[in-house]
Amino acid sequence: MTAIVATCVAIGLIAYMLTTSSGNPDASAESTPNNQGDKVEERLPKSVSPVEYRLKIIPHLEDGNFTSSGELWITMEFKETTNKIVLNAREITFHQVEIVSLAKDIAVTNVTVKNDSELVIVRVNKLLRKGESHKLYIRFSGILNDVLQGFYRSSYVDSATNETRWTATTQFSPTYARRAFPCFDEPSFKARFRISLGRRENMTSISNMPLKSTQDMPNMPHFVWDHYQPSLPMSTYLVAFIVTDFDNVQVKDSSQPVFRLWSRHDVIDQTEYMSKIGPSMLRFLEGYFKIPFPLDKQDIVALPDFGYNAMENWGLITFRESAMLVNEKEAVAEARQNVASVAGHELAHQWFGNLVTPAWWSDLWLKEGFATFFGNMAVNHVEPTWRMTDSLIQDLHDVLVGDALESSHPISVGLNHTDQITQIFDSISYIKGCSIIRMMHHFLGAEVFRMGIQRYLRTYSYRNAEQDVLWEALTYEARLSENPVTYITVKNVMDTWTLQTGYPVLQVQRNYKTGTVTVFQERFCWAIAGCQDSTESWWIPLTWTTQSNPRYNDTMPKAWLWNPTLELNDTVPDDQWILFNLGQTGYYRVNYDDRNWKQLAQSFETLPPVIRSQLIDDSLAASRAGNLRYKIAIDLISRLENETDFLVWNAALNQLEYIHDKMHDDADYNKFMLRLGRKIFETIGTVEKQNDGHRERRWRGKIMKWACIVGHEECRQRAHQFLKNWIEMPPAKENPIPANLRSWVYCTGLKHGGKSEWNFLWNQYLKTTSGSEKTVLLEALGCITDDAILLSYLEKSISKSSGVRKQDGWWVFRSVAGNPIGKDIAFRFLRENWVALNEYYGSGFSAVAKMVTALPRYMNSETDLKELETFKDSVKLGVTSTAFEQAIEQVKINEAWTTNYKKQIQDILKEI
Template sequence: MPSERLEMNDMARFSSETNLTDGKKFPWGGCYLSTALGFVLVLLAVLIAVGVGVVVYFAAGREVVCDCRMLEVNDGVVSAAVKQQCQKLAQRGNTDICDACPRDGSKTTALATSKKAKVKDVRLPRSLEPLYYDLELQPFMYSGNVDEFSFRGYVSIVLDCREATNNVTLQANKLMIIDGTVTFSALSSTTSSVPAVTSWELDEERQFLVIHLDEEMKVGEKYVAALNFTGPLKDDLHGLYLSSYVRGDKPVYLATTQFQPTDARKAFPCFDEPAIKSRFNVTLIRPSHLTALSNMPVKDSSRTWTDQGIDWVADVFETTPKMSTYLLAFVISDFVNLNATTSNNITYRVWARPESIGQAHYALEVGVKVLTFFEDYYKIPYPLPKQDMIAIPDFSAGAMENWGLITYRETAMLYQPGVSSEGDKQRVAVIVSHELAHQWFGDLVTPSWWDDLWLNEGFASYMEYVGVDFVHPDWKMFEQFVAEDLHNVFDFDGLVTSHPIYVPVYHPDEINEIFDRISYGKGACVIAMMKHFLGPNTFTKALTNYLRERKYDAAFHNDLWAAMTKQSQMDGKNLDVKAIMDTWTLQMNYPIVTLTQIDKDNVKVTQSRYLQDPSAIDPGKYESPYDYKWDVPVTLTSSVERHFNQTHGHVHWLWKSAEEATIYLAGQLPDVSDDKGWIMGNLGQHGYYRVSYDHRNWKALCAQLSTDHQVIPPINRAQIINDAWSLAKGSYLPMEIALQTVEYLQNEMDYLPWDVATSELSYVDTMLSRTGLYGDFEKFMTSKIQAPFSKVGMNNTGATHLQSYMRSLLSSKACYYDDSSCLDNATTLFRQWMADPAKNPVDAGLKGTVYCTAIRQGGLEEWTFAYQQYKLAQVAAEEARLLTAMACSSHIWILSRYLELSMMHSEIRKQDALKVISSIARNKIGRSLAWDFFRANWPTIHSEHGGSFFALSNLIGSVTSSFNTEFDLQQLNDFMAQNPNQGSGNRAFLQAVEKARSNIAWMEQHYSTLKNWLGKLSL
């Protein structure tokens, strides 16, 4: 990327002030000291600091260090002065420790261990630009001790000198550089003077490899740095790593990669930042009986030799286009493929282990259709000559968009009709579509730095629905988008511990933290909102222009806004897209838009910030540049008009600078005195905001649901439920009104409203499950589920996709709340399977319910059978379903044994370990057990899964989701205080604290209301 483009980044040239291009200077500038004198001074400073700390500690008597502060503790009670200090520090952004310190005078355990500050200056200097890499890798995983498997490599990098410098600074992690192999030379023999290597060093904390030269390189000259290295080949799911599966009773190994975001440097020394693109010449060395795959097709395999009984082949691949290191991919395995050719002559292959290749037909079918569709949608041909997709047995994420070689978890790519469910089928289609969307948005054009991760993931998370809707329009993907993404991320983004879409990140732990629902879900939702207010034609034309302008390069989000604004003006809409979208991307949370009918012609519109717990103390880590005001695109209709399918031409604007707006709708509104007349906003829920009304309007909407709910489309029925319950959670709306939104459910037969309602009611279930009110709540749920469940039953024959979803949902809830016919059906089917394991009589769409119910109702015999079937399963979706179902046991000792098995990777794959703990945490009987196990095994969990995208944060959320007492909160605070170094789990812990406080407030405010309401229903 040209240097002038880098200045567009808000983080001031990647936020790195360290000048590594001049070996004579310290990073902070200033005076220069000899090494000996510097060492003496540093040692003296350390001794003084230690001495002062000791004196302060003993002089204060009861003062101890609480992270980076001194807290005065009197018999474990935090004083008012200290609470005030804590709050002040919280406002300045010291959230790492302030949320672990009670603000209410309760007892605390102060820390004696300080949290070590992360090194944040981890960005590379930009004095050199890599033009080409020649990379050769050879894994050794075929004999001997698996713990000693390794790989060796050679890399040669052609460098263009942009600024004079006397060192080459690369990134490397967990690699051993071979002494004597580091070389530096000129690319051309005409270069007059070539610097020589004087030394090299590894800065492990910053993951740098620095090659020092005896003189500076000259600007404009081309040089070549080369070296040999080795690395361990471990099953750690990052970098170049080891995966395996079992054939017969023997393990079969493969080497594969996961480089995003910062693990290409774990496979070879490189410039491992997304904006530093280059071309790659890759050679992979393999035994002759295996296959090697990379981003490009193989061009030569003629080099062969035999060494220690192994016949080796060197596969040389075609040169890649200019691309980021994190998008490289390598796989060496014994996998086989299915293939097809697209209408635009792209070779398309899907790969899996030989035993599973028959399950890859659907992924191939969907992939070919979606790839061709996206070529037409983007108006840009797919840039590579081939597209491979491969299902990896051990994989930390769902899938990875490596350019031309997409890697998948097996459950995300493999589908077996009759064994896999409709949900499994949709998962494959959605993830394939997501990764193919990335081939343009993310791969062809890449964000300049990880602060714009959302540009990648938010866009692909929206486009996945566009691609699947093209292939399966009957699946109503945009209805599902509302529940799967919008409502889901609303919960996350209603916290003060959320973060803006665009957020500064430095250390790899911080980068991993933002692989979360904000970057994916909120990013998708604001893009969907933008598409709606611009209109689809303006949106797609601007997108094509953006991709064409920035192809094979990196971009900043302002580049996208500029393309959208320009096209908007060309199409006569004259919207400043940057000004609008900055209000959604540069501040966290979202608004409540309140609509108040003034008279028969006018509606008043106002906005306010939504918080799940309005009393939560905002840590001030992210200041809002707009005082939590947004530019809001408003749509609305009424009981008179009932126009729900409004386009961009019907959008009204509430600007951030206005206190309110008035929408004039002559003749389209009911009389304000009409108790049955209503207005409704955010039609189709295209907007990223909640809507509220006065109490009269809310009651009219609830009455409409009770009398004829089909007047309102399923998306907006779901919206009424989700908005009302979320507003009640934050005390913006009386709980009595939220409860009225679900009183009609016995008449609801559409999947989406039921899906949203059960999500809200599951929260109530969790909150009440340890109270005396739970029995009455069970009766209410049974009364609502009974009628629709009796209509759909448990016979899934001939059901459409969404009918299957509805049947699965209602069956699951019916069995959960002990409906006798559901229990009998489930246990009978499971017993039939146990009697004849070769013939499973359970419909694929009901397997999750049947397995869980039978194991919950049964004992060791049922659990052991399920575990045996899990070990024998040849379909990944079936394996995953059994893994979850085994957590349904009602026997503490069985759950305890299962938790122990989760940490034995010979029994449960490492990628699935945290899923076991999370599933047991969701079991009412197992939640305390899971929390205790989590605490006892935190060092191992953190070490093995700290860099695994969503996995760690999801686990933290799962094991703490039911916390709703002061005792629960104190346990959480104590654990955080005792374990201050939380790595990529830090944000998730802070959110767990906030959610626990919100749950406590919810119980205090709403328990009595629920008690009265449930009491009336039971009369």
Template sequence: MAGNKYQQFRAQPRLPKFAVPKRYDLKLKPDLTACKFFGSVQISVDVVSNTKFIVLNASELSVDSKSVRFSSSTKVLEAVEVEMCEDDEIMVVDFGKSLPIGVGILSIAFEGTLNDRMKGFYRSVYEHNGEKKNMAVTQFEPADARRCFPCWDEPACKATFKITLEVPSELVALSNMPVLEEKVDGNLKTVSYQESPIMSTYLVAIVVGLFDYVEDQTPDGIAIRVYCKVGKAHQGKFALDVAVKTLGIYKEYFAVPYSLPKLDMIAIPDFAANAMENYGLVSYRETALLYDDKHSAAANKQRVAIVVAHELAHQWFGNLVTMEWWTHLWLNEGFATWVSYLATDSLFPEWQIWTQFLEESTEGLRLDGLSESHPIEVDVKHAGEIDEIFDAISYRKGAAVIRMLQNYLGAKCFQRALASYIKKHACSNAKTEDLWSVLQEESGESVNELMNSWTKQKGYPVVSAKLKGQILEFEQSPFLLIGAPGDGQWVVPVTLCSGSYDSRKRFLLKANSEAHNIKELLGASFSKSSSWLKINVDQAGFYRVKYDDALLARLRNAIENKFLSTMDRYGILDDSYALSMACQQSLTSLLALMGAYKEETNYTVLSNLISISSKVVRITEDAVPHLLDDIKLFFINLFQYSAERLGWDPKPGESHLDAMLRGELLAALALFGHEETQKEASRRFHIFLDDRDTPVLPPDLRRAVYVAVMLSVTKSNRSGYDALLKVYRESDLSQEKTRILGSLGSCEDPDIILEILNYLLSSEVRSQDAVHGLNVSRAGCEVAWKWLKDNWDQIAKTYGPGFLITRFISSIVSPFSSYEKAAEVEAFFAGRMKPYIARTLKQSIERVHINAKWVQSIQNEKNLGDVVSQPAYRKYKYGFWFALAMVPILFFYLCFW
């Protein structure tokens, strides 16, 4: 702890600006056996105002105070005192005398530990020729470069980096830039790299280990490699192809070429995030970079394409042009998310990726529907708060409001403005207002006025539409899932069409309410009483729509008759679900709407329908358990058409989307208790156990089959669980391992659930992967909560501040649905609060309150049983017996006709 002498520098969100870095000459020597590293750095510092102090970031480092000196052209000053302030993660150097104004060299020698927390400079463990080995890896975003070397660890403090590594001679050593020189001296080699362009500390990257690679180059001559564990190089070919083509797409779209001479992408066995956009050396989880033609599912292939496109977008949005401070994180993540879909759509148009983008938007809407949400531009006051804003607001809401703005301004205008923005701020930093300024200049529209309401305040509106005679009334109000009144008013880009998509209308809803003559607004297209009216066409806007009963009935009819676009079918369903959860619409009404989708065939719509169905089953299990069997039957019937259309076995030449859909449908049917699905899954699983290459269980079906197997597992009949663990242990494919972990929690035996949760913390499961097994059945909720409390100290120690620890809280707490449980959770964490879990904990408790209120609302519904008990929705249950009874009748008919 620093004394009062340095109090002026403590508890500040930003470093003082009397000295700024210009260049780092960084030398590191990692010891992969002892898991330590030694280093020295010489930083060219521009002293811009009178000071005898230099204050920079450092954490978990041991600094040799005798090595700390400042050299200028006129003098050399030794440090009088070096104070490490661990709570604030800063290092205060007192030179006793004023430093000369101008550029000098700050020299520091230090050492540190290769930690096991997947942040800073850390170790990852892999196996080579049956022997476990360590590799050294960096992960510096958001603020962990300070755990590797003393630095100005803020995005605005850009500098160039000259990096030198001393490593075992047999290992591969990678950094941001190409190798300049390599000298071998016995068992060690010294590798020097070209000096980097100006960049932020969080983008510096170093990886040391044993790797194979595949390589290619762009038409411009940019060398691209995909590195991975030895023996897996063939799994990098798909990502390599995507990367080569994506760089070309972005070069054209941004009108600026990729700015480095090489691009490496590397799969890391232990990695907390999905991927990290380090300049010129992008790191990934294995599941996000590697694709195996034989054992990876279609969903894995799609994920690799999108994640690669996302990280390469950052080479422009984030690396070339960098946010000024973490408040503007969304400029990085929102744009990279949106642009990744643009690139993926260009490469794979048959995937209908823009329709799937609605799932991104939905995740943003669901998080931003909480009162404990935060604005896109969030005020960050401490480094410990940064991790929690790497969430669906920064990524998904950010991407959705960008899509909304592009839709409003037009695609060509938007692209021209982005290219201007990149060129204007290249090699520099930018704020949100800088982007709005360029867009406003290019379009002539009041972009600031439109967008400030979406980025500077949390939440979004629900736009209510009521038709009274010839008058269509619009009203906007803040939407909260908890159902309480909210604050805020937005400039809402309303789009609408009626009867067809040939004529679309748009206007900005700025006031709380407006009224329009329907004929003047839509003309003759709304003349018939049966004409449908769709607001927020193709779900381009980031808001919910609530229709009056008459307008909703027209839309339900339009869905049944297949009049609406895929995106609009998705949007109507998703809005209705959110309104039901917020108790603004009955569950009875939602189920009646869902019934209109019984012949739906689109992957994205059905995927959301499955997700909503699962959540409805979960909440009705608490609210109306006596109707649970009927509700499950309702959903089994709802999915029968699509399941029968696809069948169990892949068809020659079938689409990528059908391949993904089949597994999701079968998993849902198994979870809802469809006996034939469960039996067939069990049959195929046992064939698979004898032959892992059998065609009866292709990768796209495995999760569904694993879920079905776990549903039958009990303490007295655990063979399915033991068999799955055997598959897990024998597989070397990360995607297969996470598939299995994500299926285990569907077991309904509390004793087995506890065993599974304990297994997640064992040495057999990588720390990064444990979160995949946290979603458990309702029967396991109480067990999981007790387990979390019993193991919290270990979990907090293992995961600490970072991306993953919040998943333990949200996954286990959020499914509860009683006010008593919310109070119990709050009481447990009252003495365990840390800045990096505070927001997630509040959000999770709010979700429990939302569920509790929804349960009470459902219990008060009068006609819910009638909807799910209709003969139309019971035909599956009695279908077999009905068919059996028809046999003699049919025989009689044929004989005597």
């Protein structure tokens, strides 16, 4: 490499040896958490912009030497005159830093590494002037870490040889490219990348672009360089490369781009489902956006260790195994739908995120919300019988729960430091983002929405964007079609949904004498006293219909509510109901007066399933928040006795779960639930039928699991028998329990079983090669009621040799914390192992934050609250700060609910 540098004319001849760790820097370099005299914030200055990276890097996987070494040339343009270059690096050792320039007298004078802000400052001896172009050369080394960030190591055991095989792979989003090589690690600094990967001859490498050439590595026998074609302009978080011994299969009917699927040899046959849906989804999205996928190939890789579900790296999408692989014998319908949804999400990112990239992480939703929305659309294209609209509504119900916390955050949120970035990779950015996009899709109309999206993508291809330019594109198309929203602009409407925390509840008041209807809005919160100092107001698209002329599919707004109160032009007879938010397309709740609720309840069975699910969700939420008497809500859900639609039952079970957590040992409550569920229990049954569709297979286990929880005796006996029969079978026999029933059977069997059953299922977890089956088992293993086993199970989550992969440790914790008996055990484990957990998991995918979030489910007392607050005050929060804030708020809500409503519900149930 020295020869390459020498051929460039001149060059800063000063080279530095330094490390990024705090310690004793040498005389020519500084490594400090806070270098006095040069205050630099975490954000990079805009004075320098990268044009191209030339990166040569080799991972060292031999003999446990988990490091990397590389050389880097960054071609830069100077937007302002400066004498320093500021870029990002973390856990990088700098061996040589030089300026490669036609100007012979430019030399590096000082390199400062700021550990706290992950910045590196390279100073030179003269001013680099605006408009000039220079090249920075860096020789460096790094760490192949095991915290699933940056350039990291992953391993698996080969079933044929029982040998451990190592893979070096990457996860750079959101801020981890800097852990692999020094770079301008912010999304607005797009550049081209020319990547060369070093590897052993018996391994393979993959990167974003097609392979250009391979050459022997000088002075290293049996090693080669793989040189890749230059990339399109892209952000650092989308760069990816892997060195591995995986197998691959090429999809036969995917001529452009070429689709290749990669996995370890033992599970390569489980890529078949992805080979069927992936190319079809990509072609569908190309047709919708009217912009061809710009690369010649698309590699899709299943990794044994991966912190997220998947990552949309351009041309090289990486997945955790359970999110990509489908074992046809063991994959449950839920897992198959998850694989399709994740695939659709990542492929939609090729346009939303990769082609057009948010300028900063504050607008994360611009890629994640849209990828979720269009990912669902792509799944609906390849699996039209799955009713993906139902999934959008189920997700809406879920996110409305978390977004009703006062400690929620806006979709577009200001970020000051890197710890905050990972905390917004949550349901607000993904699901709320998707839900407000769905709302736009309805109030603009499908065609206007589509044309606006196409305009946005065309205009900002290979560039960065903020949400205002999206509003401009949508408003432009709306004006062409004379859509009424143009009189207020899309920005006027949507800023109220993206820049404010939470969402509104539409309060409906009727004058039954005059027939008039008045609506007003206020922020919806779980706090019984309401949101503190709440003055928010939203532009709400109002859709409604009446009993005399029901039009449930008319989702274009009849009016807009932007002031606190509005009186409708329509009048309604006193003996008929009015219904708002048709199809629950708006991101808000609706609450009526008691009389209208009763009228809706009387017509409940005649309403469409989506409306029935909405009424169940809104009524129970209103009661939980103190805005509706529980007697009204319970009268409505009593109609579930004749209900067999899964969407409606999903809404009911999601809301009733909160009540159940406080009343699971109440006999009258369980008796009431058994009565409500009798028909659905009998209809769906405990045995899979040959003619079952996807929805039946997906929902049977969940319905039966609930039946067992509330005491359905046949359900418990059946689960016990299923598990007993399997345990008594010869070891070589396949699992006889239908895949879609296993979650119910495993959990119920362990709840009423003991150590021998637990050990049996634990051994099955260790043996299975199915990622989805491992997930089912991990959740179920926390269902046992033995304290010692639960503690032992938690300890496996911080043991490298236990068999629980680091990516799955938080599932272990959540399964124990989600057990009423395990709540205290989990909390004690978290307190006693806080330092160990944070060191083990790092901050990458916020595993410890997810553990904190799992705590409050059964914490309902003042004692619980004080213990949690004391614990929070005693630890360093980092990426767990939001999780603690929301957990504490949730415990406060739980305590208030228990005090105010538990006795009330008990009295109501005694009268039924």
